[in-house]
Amino acid sequence: MTAPDPTPPERSPEQEAAARLEAGRLLFAQDCRFYFGASKLDSLPPADLPEIAFAGRSNVGKSSLINALTGRNTLARTSHTPGRTQQLNFFNLGGRLALVDLPGYGYAQAPKDHIRRWTALVNGYLRGRAVLRRACVMVDARHGLKDVDREIMSMLDAAAVVYQVVLTKADKVKPGPLEQMRETVTAEISRRVAAYPEIFVTSSESGQGIAELRAALTELALPVAPSA
Template structure:
């Protein structure tokens, strides 16, 4: 079982010249600020403090690389869509993420996290457009599912699925998760383990 293996922090990269050697298969996690990227990485790996979580949007400012059992590298990308970020920071973020996505031969998939309470936002669509252009296969994952009633969740699920069907590089399977309750974690683990 891949996710039962030890997962360790490798390094952070604030620029393309600081990226680790591309030797293992990589899966990148993208999402709006405060969507629950770090919480999901912690839930997947069964560790509480691997990826630092914060209530302050925009806390992750670099690409953080985690080695999962010497078989797979998880990449925690800086959150996007944080309106209060200075323009220069947003441009730096865009260059870093775009360069990483386009130039990383070992990147097998991006996981785009979407807060199920809000559904797809324009910043998510921009990210999907960036991934479509970079020809990186991505999988949309709804987070914080425990915060919604079943009917509301069903509606968000249907709307999101409808929208990703028209996307060039989108993986057709939409996974609904809750890091708190463990919902969807085994399904996502199986999906990612198949790439290692």
């Protein structure tokens, strides 16, 4: 009698894509809670989990995106007032991944000493955190890349920290201009050494791109613990 072939059959690209989306859905449906806030580099939490940082200009929608990814309305505090987030906020997602909400950059109306402190905190964290697996650089789809975004990306290039551009507020842009914006940003980041080539186009309001971003970030998480 011929022994059964232990090799599982290959999945089609469509099946692979569906499996990635399902893995992302399952991870981001897990318990996610705030566990640490750091206002100084010497007070960061233990580096126990792979971390995904969310960086971007003030009021670009970082906190709204974290809430949309996790399916919660109030996990990360949102505000219409730029510069409200003033520390690194760490969230534990299912014991497999840490999401880090960074202070927004580029808010010129804040006191200068605050701006210097936030900038040093964000840049120091992004350059020196060993467990940082990826930085998501959030860019408003209505406005595109600004010089302050390019400064952050240049710093990440120099530090060899992989980052990925995520366009936010896509629901506020018509399809034609939105696609043109995506192509423009893609062309610019293609010349950068640490930029991940895939851009995600998202909307926290409509849910556009949220499932796909979950799937991509899930690939950076700790593996599922084996059953006892």
